[in-house]
Amino acid sequence: MPTVTRLALITVGAALLTACSAEEPPTVAPVPSVSATAPVEKAATGPDLTATPETVATGIQVPWGLAFLGDGSALVAERQTGVIYQVRPGTAKKKVYTVAGVQAGGEGGLLGLAVRGDWVYAYFTSADDNRIVRFKRSGGTPEVIFKGLDRGSRHNGGRLAFGPDGMLYVGTGDAGDEPQSQDREDPNGKILRLTPEGEAAPGNPFPGSPVWSLGHRNVQGLAWDAQGRMYGIEFGQDTWDEVNLIQPGKNYGWPEVEGKAGDARFTDPIVQWRTDDASPSGAAVAGSTLYVAALKGERLWTVPLTGGTARAELSGRYGRLRTVAVAADGSLWLTTSNTDGRGDVRDGDDRILRFPPSVGR
Numbered sequence: 228m229p230t231v232t233r234l235a236l237i238t239v240g241a242a243l244l245t246a247c248s249a250e251e252p253p254t255v256a257p258v259p260s261v262s263a264t265a266p267v268e269k270a271a272t273g274p275d276l277t278a279t280p281e282t283v284a285t286g287i288q289v290p291w292g293l294a295f296l297g298d299g300s301a302l303v304a305e306r307q308t309g310v311i312y313q314v315r316p317g318t319a320k321k322k323v324y325t326v327a328g329v330q331a332g333g334e335g336g337l338l339g340l341a342v343r344g345d346w347v348y349a350y351f352t353s354a355d356d357n358r359i360v361r362f363k364r365s366g367g368t369p370e371v372i373f374k375g376l377d378r379g380s381r382h383n384g385g386r387l388a389f390g391p392d393g394m395l396y397v398g399t400g401d402a403g404d405e406p407q408s409q410d411r412e413d414p415n416g417k418i419l420r421l422t423p424e425g426e427a428a429p430g431n432p433f434p435g436s437p438v439w440s441l442g443h444r445n446v447q448g449l450a451w452d453a454q455g456r457m458y459g460i461e462f463g464q465d466t467w468d469e470v471n472l473i474q475p476g477k478n479y480g481w482p483e484v485e486g487k488a489g490d491a492r493f494t495d496p497i498v499q500w501r502t503d504d505a506s507p508s509g510a511a512v513a514g515s516t517l518y519v520a521a522l523k524g525e526r527l528w529t530v531p532l533t534g535g536t537a538r539a540e541l542s543g544r545y546g547r548l549r550t551v552a553v554a555a556d557g558s559l560w561l562t563t564s565n566t567d568g569r570g571d572v573r574d575g576d577d578r579i580l581r582f583p584p585s586v587g588r
Contacts, residue, residue: 253498253499253500253536253537254535254536254537255497255498255530255531255532255534255535255536255537256497256534257532257533257534258452258456258472258497258532258533273513273514273516273553273557273559273584273585274513274518274553274557274558274559274582274583274584274585275582275583275584275585275586276527276529276540276541276559276582278582278583280561280580280581280582281316281580281581281583282575282578282579282580282581283301283314283315283316283560283578283579283580283581284303284312284314284319284320284578284579285575285576285577285578285579286320286575286576286577286578287303287305287312287320287562287577287578287579288305288306288307288308288566288577289305289306289307289336289549289564289566289567289577290303290304290305290306290549290550290562290563290564290577290578290579291303291304291305291306291336291337291338291339291340291385291549291550291562291564292304292337292338292339292340292341292349292350292385292386292387292550293340293509293550293552293560293562293579294340294341294342294347295342295552295554295555296313296342298315299315299554299555299556300313300314300315300318301313301314301315301552301554301560301579302314302323302340302342302347303320303340303562303579304337304338304339304340304349305337306331306336306337306338306567307331307336307337307566308325308329308331308337309325309326309327309328309329309331309336309337309351310322310324310325310326310337311323311324311325311326311337311340311347311349314579316581323364324347324362324366326349326351326360326369327369328351328353328354329351329352329353330352330353330354330378331352332352332380333379333380333381333383334379334380334381334382334383335351335352335357335378335379335380335383336351336352337349337351337352338350338351338352338357338383338384338385338386339385339386339387339388339397339398340387341387341388341389341395342364343389343393343395343423345363345364345365346361346362346363346364346423347361347362347363347364348360348361348372348387348395349361349362349369349387350384350385350386350387350397352378352383353378355378356374356375356376356377356378357376357377357378357383357384357385357399357402358371358373358374358375358376359371359372359373359374359387359395359397359421359425360372361423372421372424372425373397373419373421373425373437375414376399376402376414376415377402377404377407377415378402379400379402379403379404380403381400381402381403381445382400382401382402382403382444382445382462383400383402383445384397384398384399384400384415384445384446384447385398385399385400385447386398386446386447386448386449386509387449388449388450390420390451390457391451391455393423394420394421394422394423394428395420395421395422395423395425395428396418396419396420396421396439396449396457397418397419397420397421397437398418398443398446398447398448398449398459399414399415399416399417399418399419399443399446400415400416400443400444400445400446401415401416401443401444401445401481401482402415405444405481405482406482408441408442408443408444408481408482409441409442409478409481409482409483411433411436411438411441412436414437414438416441416442416443416444416445416481417437417438417439417440417441417443417446418438418439418440418443418446418449418459418473419437419438419439420437420438420439420475421437431475432475432476433476439473439475439476440459440473440474440475440476440477440478440479441477441478441479442477442478442479442480442481442483442493443459443461443479443481444461444462444463444464444481444482444485445461445462446459446460446461447460447461447462447507447508447509448460448507448508448509448510448519448520449510450510450511450512450517451512452512452515452517452532453512453514456472456532457472457473457474458470458471458472458473458510458512458517459471459473459479460507460508460509460510460519461479461481461496461507462502462506462507463485463486463499463502464485464502465485465502466485466486466501466502467485467486467487467496467499467500467501467502468499468500468501468502468504468505468506468507469486469496469498469499470496470497470498470499470507470510470517470519470530471494471496471497472494472497474494477494478492478493478494479493479494479496480492480493480494480495486499487499498530498537500521500524500528500537502523503523503524504521504524504526504539505519505521505522505523505524505526505528506521506522506523506524507519507520507521507522507524507528508520508521508522508548508549508550508564509548509549509550509551509552509562510551511551511552511553511559512532512553513553513557513559515531515532515533516529516530516531516532517529517530517532518530518551518553518559519551520548520549520550520551520561520562521547521548522547522548522549522564522569523547523569524539524542525542525543525544525545525546525547525548526539526540526541526542526543526548527539527540527541527548527551527561528540545561545563545573545578545580546563546564546565546570546571546573546576547563547564547565547567547569547570548561548562548563548564549562549563549564550562554581556584557584557585558581558582558583558584559581559582560579560580560581560582561579561580561581561582562577562578562579562580563576563577563578563579563580564577565577
């Protein structure tokens, strides 16, 4: 891999978290400012969660990754089959690609998607490993750009997202082998930062390494706010799920600690929930609010980034929520995950829902 030049680490003030329990809503102090390498384009309006959502698509077997296209439609990954659909409001879903070699099982299969220009990026579980491929939207043979991530029946990670710096960020899991998360030479249990070609990105905290941060159990959500601050969403084990403010080179503690530990060796989360209340997956930011989709908790958490109390919305209304994304028009899209063997299947599941942007914001 090419030699890289270390960038100055982002300087972040102390992020305070008021510890919470299942009976006491989590409270978040204002998230400190950081230096952003590039501006982040965000919708001018936020979603209206009081509105009746539009059903964009139904009958998808565990919709996982979702990536918007420039025409307002989106690509969505069907975890169980490796199929990618194009979906848009008012139009039937359209099968546009099947990723070859997907081996679904447990928590594995076709997972995250990202789009950059004419390229589509897909993270999936193969017979041997978890890997990332890319292919042109017009089709063709996929190109493997990163491979060798351990696969397991659980904790396969899978989230892909391009950051404001144009680099590809990857959330990986420990694949059930917990010590890997603390091994800086192992890509499992990490957030990785790659070039669009799959190499370790210039400016990574450990020269020549794709690792951006470590000590993660199973990163399922990645999001940035308008100031370029990065958030990682993580499954806990038995006690605490986490929202972390991600800083390059920082260690988030797993498996040594779970949740807020006050241990100087590790970076504490900015908010935490009991696992029954969350099991958080996808994440997105609109304005000053972070939205976090919850599986076991069957709700959408709203986390105010300017300080205040995190709130649970849509509790129990649609079942397990896997992915949340905010479109350019300010609408919020949600995927359910009731056909994954852990939910109560409802008529039309699994589905993609769209909440409209708020009026007058």
